[in-house]
Amino acid sequence: MASSKSVLHIITELGRGGAEHMLYKLLSAMDGNLANHHVLSLGSGGPYAEKIRALGIPVHELGMRMGRPNPMLLLRLRGLVRKLNPDLVHGWMYHGILAARLAAQGRPVVAGIRHSIYKLSSEKFATRLVIRAVASLSPSLAALTYNAHLSLDQHRNIGFSSKKACVIPNGFDPDRLRPDPKVGARLRAELGVQPDVFVVLHAARFHPMKDHKGLLQAIARIKDRNMVFLLAGTQVDSGNPALSGIQDDRVYLLGERDDIADLMTAADCLVNSSWSEAFPNVLGEAMACGLPAIATDVGESAAVLGGTGLVVPPRDPEALAKALVQMKDMPQEQRIDLGKRARQRVIETFSLSKVASDYLASIKMFWMPTAGDGPKDVQEKEFLVHVRNRGVYQLAGRSGWGRADFAHHDRCGAPSWPR
Structure with a gap:
């Protein structure tokens, strides 16, 4: 009724x-x-x-x-x-x-x-x-x-x-947002990313406060070639003059996507580079998918992570680069444990x-x-x-x-x- x-x-x-x-x-x-x-x-x-x-x-x-x-x-x-x-x-x-x-x-x-x-x-x-x-x-x-x-x-x-x-x-709905290795493997294959490559996902519309510029500066500091960076979001594509000149073949500009949750299953970690946030949805979604995250210390990001990821100062490409390398070099078992704890945190709290x-x-x-x-x-x-x-x-x-x-x-x- x-x-x-x-x-x-x-x-x-x-x-x-x-x-x-x-x-x-x-x-x-x-x-x-x-x-x-x-x-x-x-x-x-x-x-x-x-x-x-x-x-x-x-x-x-x-x-x-x-x-x-x-x-x-x-x-x-x-x-x-x-x-x-x-x-x-x-x-x-x-x-x-x-x-x-x-x-x-x-x-x-x-x-x-x-x-x-x-x-x-x-x-x-x-x-x-x-x-x-x-x-x-x-x-x-x-x-x-x-x-x-x-x-x-x-x-x-x-x-x-x-x-x-x-x-x-x-x-966040943990029944809809969950780890799915099969979907992740399929998306990696579609993108031409090998199974042993470390994949970092950044999902945000193109806006100054999302700090794509700082993220790209951090990526430029990383010399490891066994990493790729998937950048997805509105206007995050080669048609954007601010991004069209990127020469680094490790950076994939995916534009606006309807399958962000699926992309999360293909990634090894999420990065949020914003210099202004309240409670970023993308952070909770990644955690629900069992994905460890790196976030800038803005808004409620550090409290949401609750020790299940890495936190860096905003607008600090050097610190962000070090955190990305730290996450990549972390033993796989430790990263998996972070992801499991992050998902459990969403289930219990969010x-x-x-x-x-x-x-x-x-x-x-x-x-x-x-x-x-x-x-x-x-x-x-x-x-x-x-x-x-x-x-x-x-x-x-x-x-x-x-x-x-x-x-x-x-x-x-x-x-x-x-x-």
């Missing part, structure tokens, strides 16, 4: 990205009998639009062009919200959050922030304006969810309310079923009123009960994640955790 309750998810776009991927994973993992879901993209098209529709979930597209605000589209959005009449509106990413708040018309709005901000001035001017607008509206939001503790701290420092803020990490359950619990409170309380009081009371007792993950030191101990709160009202 379908639920009479509904959630409208408003997201900037449905192209390839971490937020889009996580929205899709959550929708695929949640029980449709507990809530009906609709998704609205401020843009149009994108691979995740079709994937979400394939789940039987309606996807609405506004057709907005980013950087060109159109007041008429806001009127259309408000009209659609009135028509759908959701019990809750969930905004994803800054533009989606702002649109959700402006269109909700009194309905509770949950903000999903999946971005880290090391320096606000590094963001595009238009994005900075949207971030400032969301910060000013944040006290009126029903809840703010982050996928990384660092992200929560950073946003609080630039003016975001922390009264109803919590951290729910990315989740499983998609657990994260989806906690996410659902965090939104159900907004349509479960208590006698004698007003709607606003109910939301705040239930949210605080939830973060104390159920679904918020907090960082238990650098070594791992665990349920929060909410014996103390900081002066802003946000849960505190041991550092």
